[in-house]
Amino acid sequence: MNWTLEVVIVPVSDLDRAKEFYADRLGFVVDHDTVISDDARLVQLTPPGSGCSIVIGKGVVPEMPPGSLKGLQLVVPDLQKARAELVERGVDVSEIQVVGANPRPVPDPLDNVGFVFFSDPDGNAWAVQQISSRA
Known part of the structure; x- marks a missing residue:
């Protein structure tokens, strides 16, 4: 059984x-923006190529303090290109960082261990990791 x-x-x-941040700055696709009532609205956005979406909303999602989500992670095949795209779109993104040692020999030294970090306007924290091939 698959669990997705x-x-x-x-x-x-x-x-x-x-x-605006997720769609225009990060390039996520707006799947839907549904106004349910004056007090309830749901917006679903999906990163290009992802099978997982994010939902932002009011009145129909569990209450959590804005900015309290930490550790969300996106994976890209080319971290330098991804970082350049984020900078071009106006995202305040960290420099590329190498975290740890590569677990296996790879042609690109950033594979598996290359990361950049950013936060959305509320402080929800994201990481972007380079993985261009999997074992």
Whole structure:
């Protein structure tokens, strides 16, 4: 049996600001933006190529303090290209960091151990890791 993670709720304080950040700055696809009532709205966004989406909302998602989600991680095949794209889109992203030692020989020294880090406007923390091939 497959168990797939398909949605992660990201707590935000301002839906429109968060939607703009994830869609326009990060390039996530807006799957839907549903207004249920004056007090309830749900926005689902998906990173390009991902099987897992994020949901931001009010009135229909569990209450969590905005900015309290830490450790979300995206994976890309080319970290330098991904970082350049984030910088071009105005994201305040860290320099490339090598975390640990590579567990196996690979042609690119950033594979598996190369990361950049950023936060959304509320302080939810993200990492981007380079994995261009898997064992």
